Structure formats: structure tokens, C-alpha cells
Amino acid sequence: MSQIPAETAGDKPTSRPQRRIGVYICHCGGNISDYVDVDAVREALKDEPDVVVSESPVFACSDGTQHDMIDAIKDQNLDGLVVASCSPKLHQVTFRNVAKRADMNQYAYTQVNVREQDSWAHPHDHEGATQKAIGLVRAGVAKTRLSDPLEALVVQTEPRTLVIGGGIAGLRAAIGLANVGIEVVLVEREAELGGWVGTFGPTFPNNVSGAEEVAGLVAEIKSRRDITVYTRAELTGKSGSFGNYDVQVTAHRSDSDKVFEVRVGSIIVATGFDSYTPDEGEFGYGIDGVITLPDFKKLVDSSTGALSYNGRKVRSIAYIYCVGSRQGAGGNEYCSKFCCTATSHASLQVDKLDPSIRQFHLYRDIRAYGRNELLYNESRDGGSTYMKFADDDAPSVAKLPSGGLAVSVTDLLTDRRPLTLPVDLVVLVTGMVPRESKSLVDILKLPVGSDGFFNEIHPKLRPVETVVDGVMIAGCCQSPRTVGESVAAGLAAVAQSAALLKKGFAELDPLVARIDPEKCTGSGECLTACPYECITSIEWDGRKVAMVDPATCKGCGGCVPVCGQDAIDLLGYTDAQMRSAIEELITDAEPVKEPVA
Amino acid sequence: MTTLVNLNLITDLQKFGAAEINACMSCGNCTAICPLADNDATFPRRFIRLAQVGLTDDLVGSKELWTCYQCGLCTDRCPQEADPAEFMATARRYAIAHYDKSGIARIMYTKPVLGGAIALVAGLFFALFFAAVSGEQSKTSLKLFDFISYPVIHTVGIVLMAVVALFSLIGVVLLARDIARHDGVTWKSLFGSGAAWKRTGKALWYALGIESLGQKRYRQDCADDEPVVPLYRRRWLIHALTIWGFLGLLLATAIDYGMDMFGLKPTGTWVPLWYPVRLLGTIAGLSLMYGVTWFLITRWQKRADSEQHSLPTDWLFLGMLWVTGLTGFLIEVALYVGPAPMWGYWVFLIHVAVAMELVLFLPFSKFAHAMYRPVSLFFYGLARDKALQSV
Numbered sequence: 009m010s011q012i013p014a015e016t017a018g019d020k021p022t023s024r025p026q027r028r029i030g031v032y033i034c035h036c037g038g039n040i041s042d043y044v045d046v047d048a049v050r051e052a053l054k055d056e057p058d059v060v061v062s063e064s065p066v067f068a069c070s071d072g073t074q075h076d077m078i079d080a081i082k083d084q085n086l087d088g089l090v091v092a093s094c095s096p097k098l099h100q101v102t103f104r105n106v107a108k109r110a111d112m113n114q115y116a117y118t119q120v121n122v123r124e125q126d127s128w129a130h131p132h133d134h135e136g137a138t139q140k141a142i143g144l145v146r147a148g149v150a151k152t153r154l155s156d157p158l159e160a161l162v163v164q165t166e167p168r169t170l171v172i173g174g175g176i177a178g179l180r181a182a183i184g185l186a187n188v189g190i191e192v193v194l195v196e197r198e199a200e201l202g203g204w205v206g207t208f209g210p211t212f213p214n215n216v217s218g219a220e221e222v223a224g225l226v227a228e229i230k231s232r233r234d235i236t237v238y239t240r241a242e243l244t245g246k247s248g249s250f251g252n253y254d255v256q257v258t259a260h261r262s263d264s265d266k267v268f269e270v271r272v273g274s275i276i277v278a279t280g281f282d283s284y285t286p287d288e289g290e291f292g293y294g295i296d297g298v299i300t301l302p303d304f305k306k307l308v309d310s311s312t313g314a315l316s317y318n319g320r321k322v323r324s325i326a327y328i329y330c331v332g333s334r335q336g337a338g339g340n341e342y343c344s345k346f347c348c349t350a351t352s353h354a355s356l357q358v359d360k361l362d363p364s365i366r367q368f369h370l371y372r373d374i375r376a377y378g379r380n381e382l383l384y385n386e387s388r389d390g391g392s393t394y395m396k397f398a399d400d401d402a403p404s405v406a407k408l409p410s411g412g413l414a415v416s417v418t419d420l421l422t423d424r425r426p427l428t429l430p431v432d433l434v435v436l437v438t439g440m441v442p443r444e445s446k447s448l449v450d451i452l453k454l455p456v457g458s459d460g461f462f463n464e465i466h467p468k469l470r471p472v473e474t475v476v477d478g479v480m481i482a483g484c485c486q487s488p489r490t491v492g493e494s495v496a497a498g499l500a501a502v503a504q505s506a507a508l509l510k511k512g513f514a515e516l517d518p519l520v521a522r523i524d525p526e527k528c529t530g531s532g533e534c535l536t537a538c539p540y541e542c543i544t545s546i547e548w549d550g551r552k553v554a555m556v557d558p559a560t561c562k563g564c565g566g567c568v569p570v571c572g573q574d575a576i577d578l579l580g581y582t583d584a585q586m587r588s589a590i591e592e593l594i595t596d597a598e599p600v601k602e603p604v605a
Numbered sequence: 606m607t608t609l610v611n612l613n614l615i616t617d618l619q620k621f622g623a624a625e626i627n628a629c630m631s632c633g634n635c636t637a638i639c640p641l642a643d644n645d646a647t648f649p650r651r652f653i654r655l656a657q658v659g660l661t662d663d664l665v666g667s668k669e670l671w672t673c674y675q676c677g678l679c680t681d682r683c684p685q686e687a688d689p690a691e692f693m694a695t696a697r698r699y700a701i702a703h704y705d706k707s708g709i710a711r712i713m714y715t716k717p718v719l720g721g722a723i724a725l726v727a728g729l730f731f732a733l734f735f736a737a738v739s740g741e742q743s744k745t746s747l748k749l750f751d752f753i754s755y756p757v758i759h760t761v762g763i764v765l766m767a768v769v770a771l772f773s774l775i776g777v778v779l780l781a782r783d784i785a786r787h788d789g790v791t792w793k794s795l796f797g798s799g800a801a802w803k804r805t806g807k808a809l810w811y812a813l814g815i816e817s818l819g820q821k822r823y824r825q826d827c828a829d830d831e832p833v834v835p836l837y838r839r840r841w842l843i844h845a846l847t848i849w850g851f852l853g854l855l856l857a858t859a860i861d862y863g864m865d866m867f868g869l870k871p872t873g874t875w876v877p878l879w880y881p882v883r884l885l886g887t888i889a890g891l892s893l894m895y896g897v898t899w900f901l902i903t904r905w906q907k908r909a910d911s912e913q914h915s916l917p918t919d920w921l922f923l924g925m926l927w928v929t930g931l932t933g934f935l936i937e938v939a940l941y942v943g944p945a946p947m948w949g950y951w952v953f954l955i956h957v958a959v960a961m962e963l964v965l966f967l968p969f970s971k972f973a974h975a976m977y978r979p980v981s982l983f984f985y986g987l988a989r990d991k992a993l994q995s996v
């Protein structure tokens with residue numbers, strides 16, 4: 009189906025099919041009607057060509073008005089709807105649904121914003137605001153008049169998901185996907201599955217061994233035929249569109265690399281985090297006996313009986329918190345969230361090994377939130393001493409001539425006294441930093457936040473989806489978090505994948521760009537204009553023309569002005585529609601005569 | 606100037622009690638409720654912190670430790686159930702052991718079996734010693750000093766006193782030095798001017814008169830929130846009666862000795878009941894017995910917070926006081942019942958032996974608080990006297 013040729017649009021009303029349009033101007037309680045003379049607008053629109061119904065309800069979005077609209081559409085046989093009310097962000101979907109329920113094409117609905125863009129903007133000029141409203145609504149009517157009955161694009165989806173990263177979040181997500189009947193391809197960069205957790209002994213909050221938890225998941229995955237695992241492998245390419253991504257996985261083998269191609273419907277990225285590596289000299293890092301939290305965790309997990317480091321017995325430990333986190337402007341400003349609790353928990357492990365070991369925790373704030381508070385309490389009860397230092401007065405570490413370490417700290421809880429702790433081991437409580445994943449970001453076009461972690465669309469309402477359709481993020485690649493939170497995000501990504509893939513098809517907005525091959529001269533100017541790379545060059549009728557993939561097109565309109573031939577049109581916002589709307593807006597009550605082609 | 610912390614302080618201190626103190630999170634509720642925490646005396650919270658962190662000198666050398674009478678209000682209010690009142694008591698035990706350079710106090714507190722054995726051996730030693738040197742037991746009348754000769758008792762007493770005085774003096778001087786250093790009290794600030802003398806005198810009066818004898822803050826402040834306990838067993842009264850009784854007996858003994866020295870009345874001779882020195886002794890003895898008996902009962906019943914954690918040495922100290930008092934009265938009875946009862950001699954032997962042991966253990970037991978508290982209160986009195994602080 010092609011759009012109405014521009015030359016005919018807006019010609020004499022008789023030269024094209026008569027439209028039957030309903031117009032509603034909303035009071036919005038008073039938000040609009042206090043400044044705009046709503047009745048005057050309604051009256052002005054009454055005689056507009058093609059307008060059959062003109063009303064001014066108090067609340068257009070109310071249930072009652074919605075029903076009135078549905079009745080009017082049916083009774084009056086309307087084929088276009090214009091609601092002048094608030095921002096389309098608020099109610100476009102609402103009124104599209106009204107159209108749908110009344111069996112009218114939902115893309116023949118136009119929302120005109122006379123609140124944010126009119127009444128709220130001009131509270132001191134009622135007359136002007138009213139005139140502006142009339143113009144805006146007329147423009148809306150003009151746009152609706154030329155609307156086409158568009159239908160949603162339907163794409164078949166592949167019931168298979170690519171999971172990148174075999175840490176605890178990725179592993180659990182893989183099983184979750186398989187459980188809902190979605191096949192899984194799991195790609196892990198390292199030789200072993202499990203990520204960080206796979207290397208841990210007892211973990212908070214339930215003290216269960218991380219390695220054992222991972223082993224359970226890996227055993228489960230091995231027993232599932234619908235999960236294919238590639239270790240020492242990476243994503244090396246992606247093409248296609250949402251629902252049908254063709255991904256390329258390269259597995260690094262000793263002799264050569266093996267490349268696999270798979271088609272997947274969605275992608276879950278669960279590539280986790282790196283641990284912060286302190287700079288040489290940062291809190292004494294580099295001095296023998298000054299170690300990071302992961303190293304310490306390894307030491308404690310592997311100790312039985314006494315605790316010793318480098319062959320020396322450890323009788324006392326100082327932990328310095330927030331190393332590499334909460335650094336202030338320019339550094340890692342975020343809190344790594346897991347480390348307060350992980351340290352309290354590790355100190356309890358030490359307590360179990362040898363309760364006589366003296367432990368000092370030098371902290372800024374203790375963020376053992378929720379139930380983790382109990383672990384913090386337990387560690388204090390066990391004899392750990394917590395000392396608070398000021399943000400601008402960090403502790404320092406030095407080597408003593410005797411071989412031990414001296415940690416100097418000003419403890420806010422002990423009269424701000426400068427104290428020196430002679431200890432055997434200093435643990436730098438290092439936080440999480442984003443992993444290096446440039447190639448992954450390039451291939452998937454992943455949105456990266458200013459902190460280096462991947463970004464979701466909405467932190468509360470769409471916490472695992474990214475702006476790339478069908479690509480989800482889960483676990484610590486998104487932000488620092490605990491195992492429980494990482495796994496919960498993994499399962500949320502499973503639910504989102506299921507929502508996308510379980511129907512077998514997906515409906516996409518038809519408001520996409522389309523290139524008229526008749527007009528296209530194949531200059532290729534638009535090919536590089538599209539930020540989403542959805543325009544390709546194809547053979548058509550023996551010549552090269554550009555074509556838009558409607559499944560990947562976002563309808564951003566970026567390509568439209570680039571074309572020298574005006575061959576590109578954005579469905580729902582065609583040149584003809586927009587011209588006609590603009591004419592209506594600027595001409596004084598004159599009907600549009602001749603929108604130029 | 607940074608201070609090197611003592612890594613072992615808290616673990617060492619916990620050998621003396623305060624099992625729950627690690628739960629303390631420095632919230633300060635205890636300080637808010639403590640009736641004795643003046644504006645600048647942030648106990649008990651600060652002292653718990655000193656112990657947790659490992660600042661030994663600040664902890665044991667602080668006068669505030671000794672101003673607490675262990676009313677237990679802080680323990681009632683502590684949200685962490687860290688039992689701060691018990692901590693303060695423990696810190697005092699620790700301080701006693703710290704200032705006792707013989708190491709005996711530490712053993713008495715931390716090694717109950719060995720401590721008990723030492724106490725038993727010492728008691729037996731005195732008993733056997735006096736039994737060995739004992740003379741004849743007159744059957745006609747109770748001639749106690751024929752049984753154990755007065756000069757022997759006297760000499761043993763003097764020797765003991767000298768030993769005890771030595772250890773006590775070392776402890777008291779060290780404590781005084783530590784507090785003085787900490788508080789910046791110098792000889793000059795004590796005696797450098799007329800005003801200084803006056804302030805020193807006032808502090809002395811505060812420590813010995815108002816507080817030690819008068820028990821003013823114990824009486825007035827610490828009863829604040831106590832559920833009303835009948836006067837006859839209020840803690841401050843029991844405590845005061847014990848002190849007064851003890852001091853009364855000490856005074857009576859001294860007067861008796863003096864009268865003997867000046868040939869007015871030989872010790873151990875019969876006098877009527879109303880005879881002033883005798884009357885003083887009897888009343889003081891009754892007072893002591895009353896106080897100590899209540900202490901034993903309430904400790905046994907664990908009535909108050911302060912009575913929840915009794916250590917063997919606490920029982921030893923109270924027990925010895927009680928036995929000394931009881932045997933003293935039994936001797937009185939024996940002296941006055943007419944025909945001399947033979948058991949009187951043995952009761953006398955026990956009395957003398959236990960009294961000697963009591964004296965011996967002064968610096969090594971709870972008894973030591975009788976010397977450390979007044980010293981601390983003296984410095985507390987100085988500090989309280991803000992107006993004259995600048996001299």
C-alpha cells in the first residue's frame with residue numbers, strides 16, 4: 009500500500025475521500041480551561057472541514073469520556089480522532105486504545121498538546137492562548153485528515169536467547185530461560201563457569217559456599233539439552249533485528265578459533281564486574297602484608313585452623329573500607345554496596361578460625377543494609393572493633409622496622425584521637441569496577457553510563473531492558489550488587505525475554521521510515537545517516553535503491569531530511585501531513601489550499 | 606601525637622568479666638541516663654570505647670572509673686544489652702590488678718581455683734601459726750591473751766600492715782600519678798598558692814568527707830530512678846553502714862590500743878557494756894554485720910544489676926568481713942556468758958586468723974576500692990572545682 013500522493017493531499021476537499029473526524033478539547037480540570045477558552049476552541053473547530061464531532065469534556069481521559077468517544081466513533085462512523093489535552097507522553101497510548109476499542113485505526117488518532125505547550129506556557133495571555141489552541145487543534149485535524157490506516161508490523165521471533173557471561177547471574181538466567189521453554193546459548197569468556205562466586209567459600213547472607221552453589225547450577229545446566237555452553241568464547245558479531253538476531257560466537261581453542269553462528273530472539277548480558285586494583289602506594293598497597301578483599305577472601309577460604317600470611321601467623325588485622333569506591337568527583341563516586349557486608353562476613357570467618365585474632369574495621373559509613381545489619385552486629389559482638397574515620401582524613405599504612413604494619417587513623421568515636429594500630433595484615437576493602445568490554449559494547453551498541461556500568465532504560469520500571477530492543481542486562485555489569493540482587497536481575501531478564509519471545513511474534517510500531525523506490529536515485533546519502541544502521545542498498549528493478557528495514561527502524565526521522573529526492577517518508581508523520589499541519593497553524597483561519605509537494 | 610593501641614587490652618580485660626561489652630556500639634544512651642556522668646565525664650560510654658580500642662593507660666588511670674557506684678541504670682537502658690555497669694565494675698577490677706604489682710590480684714580475679722587455694726592456704730597458715738604459738742586455755746575464765754599472746758598478734762599485725770601498706774602505697778601512688786598526669790595536676794597546682802591549698806583542701810573534704818563518709822552522690826543521685834526499695838535495704842545505706850561499721854571498729858581498736866599504751870586500760874580486760882570504747886565497738890560491729898549480711902543476701906539473690914556477676918573474690922571479701930564480724934561478736938558472748946566456754950578460744954583463733962587474712966588481701970581484692978576510690982574522688986573534686994581550676 010502506498011501513501012496518498014502528496015500532490016493530491018489537501019487539494020480541494022472534494023478531490024479526496026471525505027474524512028469524519030471527532031475533536032475533543034479537554035478542560036483538564038482547569039489546568040487548560042483556566043487559561044484557554046475551551047468553548048471558543050470547540051466552536052471554532054465545529055465548522056472545520058471534515059470535523060463531525062466537536063466536544064469539550066472536563067476530563068478527556070476519564071472513563072466516562074472515553075466511553076462517550078467510543079460511542080461517538082461508532083455512531084458517527086468516525087475515521088479520525090483528535091484529542092487536545094496534555095502531552096502525548098501521558099495519554100497518547102490511552103486514546104490510541106480508545107480508537108482501537110472502537111474499531112477505528114489507532115494511527116488515525118492525533119494528540120494535540122494544549123496544556124504543557126499552551127495553557128501552562130501562557131497563563132497571562134488568555135486570548136493569545138486561546139488563539140494558539142485553535143491553531144494547534146486545526147493543525148492536528150490537518151494531520152489526521154491525511155493519515156493512513158497503518159497496521160502494526162509483525163515479526164516472527166526466534167525462541168532462543170543468548171546469555172553472555174557465565175557468572176551466577178548468567179547461569180541462573182540460563183536455567184530460568186530453559187524452564188520457560190526458551191533455548192539458551194551461554195557464552196563464557198573464561199575456561200570455567202561461575203564468575204566470582206564460583207571461587208568463594210562461605211558467602212553472606214546464608215553462609216553457604218559460593219563454589220557449591222555454582223557447582224549446583226553448573227550440574228543442572230549440564231543436564232539440560234536446551235542449554236548450549238561455550239566456554240573460552242566471545243561474541244564477535246551481531247546482525248539482524250530484534251526477535252531475529254544472528255550472532256557470531258568465537259570459541260578460542262588451543263589449535264585455532266572456532267566460529268559459530270546462531271539465531272536468537274533476545275540477548276542477556278551478564279558480564280559482571282572487576283575488582284578495583286589500588287594504585288601503588290594507595291593505603292600502602294604494594295607493602296608486603298597489604299592485600300585486597302578478594303585476596304583476603306581467598307586466604308580465609310583456604311585456611312583451616314590458624315590464619316597465616318606468607319608463612320607468618322596473623323594475630324591482628326586492620327580493614328580499610330571504601331577503597332576504590334565513593335571516591336568523589338572524578339573517581340568512582342558510587343558505593344560498591346556488597347563490601348561492607350562481605351568484610352563483616354569475612355571477619356566472622358576469621359573469628360571462627362581463631363577468635364583471639366584482633367580485628368579493626370576502619371570505615372566511613374557501614375552500609376550493611378537490610379538484614380545484613382545482623383552480620384555487622386554479629387561481627388561486633390565477636391570482638392571486631394569498628395572505627396570511623398572522616399572522609400577527609402583517611403588512614404595511612406606504613407611498614408614498621410620490626411616487620412609489622414602500622415595503621416594510623418583518627419577515630420571519630422574515640423575523641424578524634426590519632427591512633428596507631430600495630431597489625432600483622434591490612435585488608436583494603438576494594439569495591440567493584442566495570443569490566444573492560446569495549447568489543448561487546450561496540451557489537452551490541454550497549455549504553456554505557458558515566459560510571460562505566462551498563463545502563464537500563466528506567467531504573468525503577470524497566471530495570472533490565474536497554475534501549476537496544478531485545479538486549480537485556482543483568483547482574484553486576486549493570487551496577488555493583490550482591491549475589492541475591494544479581495540473580496534477581498537475571499530472572500527479571502528471563503521474564504522480559506519470555507514476554508518478548510513466548511508469543512512467537514512481536515508487534516512493532518508501524519511509524520517507521522519508508523523509501524519510495526520510484527523516487528530513490530540510489531545516491532546512498534541516507535545509508536550513513538541512520539544511527540541504527542537500518543538502511544541498506546538493494547537491487548530494485550535493475551538499479552540500486554536504498555531500503556529501510558522496518559523491524560529495526562526506530563522512526564527517529566533522522567534520514568528524512570538527508571534525501572535530496574524527498575524519497576523518504578516517515579509513516580504517521582509524512583511530509584504531506586506535517587506541511588498541511590504547519591499551514592493550518594500559521595494561516596489565519598484560511599483552509600489549506602495547496603500543500604506543496 | 607598518635608597513641609599506640611594495646612591490641613590485647615579488651616581480651617585481657619574480659620578475663621575479669623564484661624562478657625557482653627563487645628556489643629557496645631558507642632551510642633551513648635548509657636551516658637545519657639547515668640546520674641553520675643557530669644558534662645565532661647562521658648562515662649561509661651567513653652571508657653568502653655577506650656577498652657575496645659586498646660588505650661590501657663587512659664582507662665586504668667581515669668578517675669571517672671571510680672566515681673561509678675554501679676547503680677545499673679545504664680545496663681537497663683543499653684539497647685545492645687552490652688551491660689555497661691558490669692563493664693565499669695570489670696574495668697575497676699582490671700585497674701586493681703593493674704596497680705597491684707605483685708600479680709596476686711590478677712590471680713584472685715582471673716584464676717578462681719588458684720585464687721581460692723591461695724586464700725585457703727593463707728587462712729590455714731594463720732590459723733596453724735597461731736595454734737602453734739598458742740599458750741594455755743584457762744578454764745576458770747576466758748583469758749584470750751594467755752591463749753594467743755597479745756605481742757604475737759600485735760607483731761604479726763604490724764608486719765602484715767607493713768607489707769600491705771607497701772603494696773597499697775605503690776598502687777595508690779601510681780594511680781594518683783597517672784590521674785595527675787592525665788588531668789595535668791601538678792604539685793604547684795595543688796600547693797602553689799593559698800588558693801591552691803584551699804582547693805586541695807576542698808577536694809580532700811569532698812573525697813573523704815562528703816563522698817566517702819557521707820556517700821552524698823550515691824545517696825542522692827543513684828537512687829533517682831531506682832524502684833522504691835525500703836530504706837533498710839537501700840544500696841547506699843547498706844554500703845554506708847558497712848563503711849561506718851568498719852571504720853568504727855578500726856577506731857575502737859585504735860583507741861583500745863592507745864589506752865593500753867598509755868596504761869589506762871589493758872587490752873582484753875572486762876569492762877561494762879556502756880563503756881564508751883566498748884559501746885562504739887558493739888555498735889560499729891552491728892552496723893558492719895548488718896551491711897555485710899545484706900550484701901551477701903542481695904548478691905545471692907541477684908537483686909540488683911550490680912549483683913548479677915559476683916566473682917569468687919567478691920564472695921571471699923564479703924565472707925571474710927562477715928566471719929570477722931561474727932566471730933568478734935561470739936567472742937563478746939563467750940566473754941560475758943559466765944563460766945568460760947572452751948569454744949571461745951577457738952572462735953578467737955578463727956577471728957584473729959581471718960582478720961589477718963582480710964588485712965593481707967586489702968590490695969588484692971575488692972577491698973582495694975577502699976583506697977582507690979577516695980584517691981580518684983579527690984581528683985574528681987579538684988576537677989569539679991571549676992572556679993579555681995586556673996590556679
Ligand SMILES: Cc1cc2nc3c(=O)[nH]c(=O)nc-3n(C[C@H](O)[C@H](O)[C@H](O)COP(=O)(O)OP(=O)(O)OC[C@H]3O[C@@H](n4cnc5c(N)ncnc54)[C@H](O)[C@@H]3O)c2cc1C
Pocket residue numbers: 172173174175176177178195196197198201202203204205208210211212213241242243278279280281282283301302305346350353443445448482483484485489490491492494
Ligand atoms: C571478595 C568478594 C566477596 C563477595 N562476597 C559476596 C557474598 O558473600 N555474598 C554476596 O551476595 N555477594 C558477594 N560478592 C558479590 C558477588 O561476587 C557478585 O554479586 C556476583 O559475583 C555477581 O555475579 P555476576 O554474574 O553478575 O558477575 P560475575 O561473577 O563477575 O560473573 C560474570 C561472568 O561473565 C564472564 N564474562 C565477562 N565478560 C565477558 C564477555 N565479554 N564475554 C563472555 N563472558 C564474559 C566472566 O568471566 C564471569 O564468569 C562478593 C564480591 C567480592 C569481590
Ligand code: SF4
Pocket residue numbers: 329330331333334342343344345346347348349373374375437439
Ligand atoms: S559497601 Fe561499604 S565499603 Fe563498600 S563502598 Fe559502600 S560504604 Fe564503602
Ligand code: SF4
Pocket residue numbers: 520521537538539540541542543556560561562563564565566567568
Ligand atoms: S527513521 Fe531513523 S531509524 Fe528509521 S531509517 Fe531513518 S534514521 Fe534510521
Ligand code: SF4
Pocket residue numbers: 628629630631632633634635636649650653682683684685686687688689
Ligand atoms: S554500653 Fe550500650 S548504651 Fe552505652 S554506648 Fe554502648 S551500646 Fe550504647
Ligand code: SF4
Pocket residue numbers: 635638639640641642648649672673674675676677678679680689690693
Ligand atoms: S552503673 Fe550507674 S553510675 Fe555506673 S556508669 Fe552505669 S549509670 Fe553510671
